[in-house]
Amino acid sequence: MRMRFDPPTDPAAYQFVHRLRVRFADTDAMGVVHHAAYLLYLEEGRVELLRAVGAPYDVLRQHGVDLPVLEAALRYLQPLRFDEVVEVGARATQIRRTTFQVDYLLRSGGVTRATAVTVHGVIDDTGRPVRMPATLRATLEAAAGSPAATS
Amino acid sequence: MRMRFDPPTDPAAYQFVHRLRVRFADTDAMGVVHHAAYLLYLEEGRVELLRAVGAPYDVLRQHGVDLPVLEAALRYLQPLRFDEVVEVGARATQIRRTTFQVDYLLRSGGVTRATAVTVHGVIDDTGRPVRMPATLRATLEAAAGSPAATS
Amino acid sequence: MRMRFDPPTDPAAYQFVHRLRVRFADTDAMGVVHHAAYLLYLEEGRVELLRAVGAPYDVLRQHGVDLPVLEAALRYLQPLRFDEVVEVGARATQIRRTTFQVDYLLRSGGVTRATAVTVHGVIDDTGRPVRMPATLRATLEAAAGSPAATS
Amino acid sequence: MRMRFDPPTDPAAYQFVHRLRVRFADTDAMGVVHHAAYLLYLEEGRVELLRAVGAPYDVLRQHGVDLPVLEAALRYLQPLRFDEVVEVGARATQIRRTTFQVDYLLRSGGVTRATAVTVHGVIDDTGRPVRMPATLRATLEAAAGSPAATS
Numbered sequence: 001m002r003m004r005f006d007p008p009t010d011p012a013a014y015q016f017v018h019r020l021r022v023r024f025a026d027t028d029a030m031g032v033v034h035h036a037a038y039l040l041y042l043e044e045g046r047v048e049l050l051r052a053v054g055a056p057y058d059v060l061r062q063h064g065v066d067l068p069v070l071e072a073a074l075r076y077l078q079p080l081r082f083d084e085v086v087e088v089g090a091r092a093t094q095i096r097r098t099t100f101q102v103d104y105l106l107r108s109g110g111v112t113r114a115t116a117v118t119v120h121g122v123i124d125d126t127g128r129p130v131r132m133p134a135t136l137r138a139t140l141e142a143a144a145g146s147p148a149a150t151s
Numbered sequence: 152m153r154m155r156f157d158p159p160t161d162p163a164a165y166q167f168v169h170r171l172r173v174r175f176a177d178t179d180a181m182g183v184v185h186h187a188a189y190l191l192y193l194e195e196g197r198v199e200l201l202r203a204v205g206a207p208y209d210v211l212r213q214h215g216v217d218l219p220v221l222e223a224a225l226r227y228l229q230p231l232r233f234d235e236v237v238e239v240g241a242r243a244t245q246i247r248r249t250t251f252q253v254d255y256l257l258r259s260g261g262v263t264r265a266t267a268v269t270v271h272g273v274i275d276d277t278g279r280p281v282r283m284p285a286t287l288r289a290t291l292e293a294a295a296g297s298p299a300a301t302s
Numbered sequence: 303m304r305m306r307f308d309p310p311t312d313p314a315a316y317q318f319v320h321r322l323r324v325r326f327a328d329t330d331a332m333g334v335v336h337h338a339a340y341l342l343y344l345e346e347g348r349v350e351l352l353r354a355v356g357a358p359y360d361v362l363r364q365h366g367v368d369l370p371v372l373e374a375a376l377r378y379l380q381p382l383r384f385d386e387v388v389e390v391g392a393r394a395t396q397i398r399r400t401t402f403q404v405d406y407l408l409r410s411g412g413v414t415r416a417t418a419v420t421v422h423g424v425i426d427d428t429g430r431p432v433r434m435p436a437t438l439r440a441t442l443e444a445a446a447g448s449p450a451a452t453s
Numbered sequence: 454m455r456m457r458f459d460p461p462t463d464p465a466a467y468q469f470v471h472r473l474r475v476r477f478a479d480t481d482a483m484g485v486v487h488h489a490a491y492l493l494y495l496e497e498g499r500v501e502l503l504r505a506v507g508a509p510y511d512v513l514r515q516h517g518v519d520l521p522v523l524e525a526a527l528r529y530l531q532p533l534r535f536d537e538v539v540e541v542g543a544r545a546t547q548i549r550r551t552t553f554q555v556d557y558l559l560r561s562g563g564v565t566r567a568t569a570v571t572v573h574g575v576i577d578d579t580g581r582p583v584r585m586p587a588t589l590r591a592t593l594e595a596a597a598g599s600p601a602a603t604s
Contacts (some may be wrong), residue, residue, distance in 0.1 A: 001528060005454055006591035007594040023360070024349065025187055025342050029233055034176050036496070040327050047326065047558040048384070049392045057326070073526035075454060082180055083349070083360045124296035152377060156303055175500065175510070176493050186371040187345070190338035191478050198477065198536070208477070209536045220337040224375035230429075234500070236513045275414060327489055329482035331535055336478050384482055 003071045004094060007103035007115040014105055016143070018048040022084045032079035039072060042104050042116055045088030049102070053092075053143040055136055064125035065133060070099065071119040077112055084108045092140040097131055098122055099132030100140055154222045155245060158254035158266040165240030165256055167294070169199040173235045183230035190223060193255050193267055196239030200253070204243075204294040206287055216284060217253035221250065222270040228263055235259045243294040248282055249273055251291055305373045306396060309405035309417040316391030316407055318445070320350040324386045334381035342372060344406050344418055346389030351404070355394075355445040357438055366427035366433060372401065373421040378413055386410045394445040399433055400424055402442055456524045459545060460556035460568040467542030467558055469596070471501040476538045485532035492525060495557050495569055498541030502555070506545075506596040508589055517578035518586060523552065524572040530565055537561045545593040550584055551575055553593055 008014070026037040046058050060067065080086060087107045094101035104116040122132045132140075156194060159165070177188040198208050211218065238258045245252035255267040272282045283291075310316070328339040349359050362369065375413060389409045396403035406418040424434045434442075461467070479490040481513065500510050533539060540560045547554035557569040575585045585593075 001458055001526065023342060023346055024179060025185050025345060028175060029178035029180070029182045030519060030521070031180045035525060036489055036492035039492065040325060043327055043489070044325055056385075059462065061384075065229055066483060068483070068532075069529055071526070071528050072488060073524070075524050076522055079521075082363075083358075152307055152375065174493060176496060180366060180580055181370065186374060187338055187341035190341065191476060194338070194478055195476055207536075212535075216399075217332060218380055219332065219381075221376050222375070223337060224373070226373050227371055233514075234509075256443065327482060327487050331480035331482070331484045332476060333482045338478055 001071055001073075002099065003073060003101060003117050003119045005073050005117050007105060007117055009105060009112055009115060010101045011087075011089055011105060011107060011141060014091050014142065016049045016052055016090055018045040018090065020078055020084055020086055020088065022080055022086060026081050027082050032081055035074070035076060038074055038076070038106070038114055041086060041088055041106065042072075042090075042102075042118060045090040046118065047103055049090040049092070049143060053139050055139040060136070065130075065136070066123050066125070067120040068123060069118050070121050072116070074114055074116040076114050076139055079106060080106075080113050086113070092143040094119075095132075095137060095140050095144060100132070152222055152224075153250065154224060154252060154268050154270050156224050156268050158256060158268055160256060160263055160266060162238075162240060162256060162258060165242050166298065167200050167241055168222050169196040169239045169241065171195055171237055173231055173233055173237060175233050183232055186227060187224070189225055189227070189257070189265055189267065192237060192239055192257065192287050193241075193253075193269060195271070196241040196255060197253055200241040200243070200294060204290050206290040211287070216281075216287070217274050218271040218274070219274060220269050221272050223267070225265055225267040231257075231259060231264050234250055237264070237273075243291040245270075246283075246288060246291050246295060249280055251283070303373055303375075304401065305419050305421050306377060307375050307405060307419050309407055309419055311407060311414055311417060313389075313391060313407060313409060316352045316393050318354055318392055320347040320390045320392065322346055322388050322390065324382055324384055324388060326384050331383050334383055337376070337378060340376055340378070340408070340416055340418065341386060343390055343408065344374075344392075344404075346418060347406060348394040348404055348420070351392040351394070351445060355441050357441040361436070367432075367438070368425050368427070369422040370425060371420050372423050374418070376416055376418040378416050382408075382410060382415050388415070394442040396421075397439060397442050397446060400431055402434070454526075454556060455552065456526060456570050456572050458570050460524050460558060460570055462558060462565055463566060464542055464558060464560060467544050469502050469505055469543055471498040471541045471543065473497055473532055473539055473541065475535055475539060477535050480535050485534055488527070488529060491527055491529070491559070491567055491569065494539060494541055494559065495525075495543075495555075495571060498543040498557060499555055499571070502543040502545070502596060506592050508592040513589070514523075518583075518589070519576050520573040521576060522571050522572050525569070527567055527569040529567050533559075533561060533566050539566070540604070545596040547572075548585075548590060548593050548597060551582055553585070576592055
């Protein structure tokens, strides 16, 4: 794995937070949110993070750039239940020539429910890996909070 | 609605049956299969019906033809539970110039769990509605069991 | 089918509207929202409608009352795409002793994308159908806009 | 993370393989299987692994034992497409007092598409972590191929 799994558990480490509400369809017969639904929450948070920093995902796709998930890892700490409001903290990190990482912190009611990391590549519209466009890189570095967070 | 909702509840009316098993992810906090998962079962049954009659859906798509869902209706009679094996009966009917209907009967353990109908259009790869290709029409009519079933 | 499928296409007929944004995961290889995802949008709209009229679904469930979907029907008019904001209009109607109906109008960018109807029963925590509690009935009738809308 | 992410990429390392077919609903607007759907494939493979070794998941649940996912990690190597048949190799490993790990290898057409790991706890029907029942432990160790694979 290319990933470094050490997403901060301190909410203050995340400059961006997206709120969403658990759907009934996300639950399973254990009475809690199914573990696969968390990936949808991460994606929703990531899309909103990109929008917030000025690189909306649909604009990227219109420019022939896509950001496929290369790796994903999740740590489930406390279950989520129907109708709870989840705060998805997200931050870009590990920004490299062709890949970057996003760290996530999922909290609800002041309690950490999960942490997660996704690693993304950059591909063109033929599906081939390409270098990250300079504007995207600059945007992600801004989202990462400081150049020092990058490498 | 273009649809005629009268899918037979007699299993003998369905020449084609596809078997699938309920996934845990399909359940919800009521302890039974979530109502949206049934549409996935219908789709899986429809794809296998098309394969069985010689019009595999991926081949249709390679020929620039797609079969979007125009209408869908479901009647939920008895809940489905995790790990149950579902028999999805499917049959083409109401075959017209640009649309056709599929009737469904979902059974498990000898008990009817749901009936359903979907109506499909035919579009080309620009997304515009087109007449049904003659070969597809012939295939569906064969799947419908008899020319009398069409109009 | 118990349902009466005639959801108004005039937005003014819906006193309640819930906004949501299409997730990337909701799309399929046709490049548009998969037809099954619409049932999730209806559910999210219905949950918010119940909350808005003072009968939050999780409170109903805590009181041992559940509202299973007995029937569902959808008419897909124009596709939805990733990142579009959808306005889900919802209104209770056809309120009877043990069942009620919800009509839906899905619009985005001022264009109707789909109409839909769900029919719900009322069950207790043993799964048996029961009469609708008087408070729920009163709430739904209020949500329906006028007693004349009920029967 | 408790997990050790080193699932073998040699198919021979997996004594158990489950086959499934990609649903159209699993795809997204990139034209390939959405990354969240892989967790559903892992779950389906895991359920069949448990059945194959004599510890069917629904029987475990009837005995008041559940196996929640504590951690999950996936590495996406080559995309999967609609209608492809996926071979999900699964093997239990890292079997401890209260947790165990499952390694996965996803292949199609002779090409590795993804590797993955999930870590599971054991809880009773009140949701509290418990020691693994001896019979489950013995079963998993058998599934792991040899006692040497455990610790």
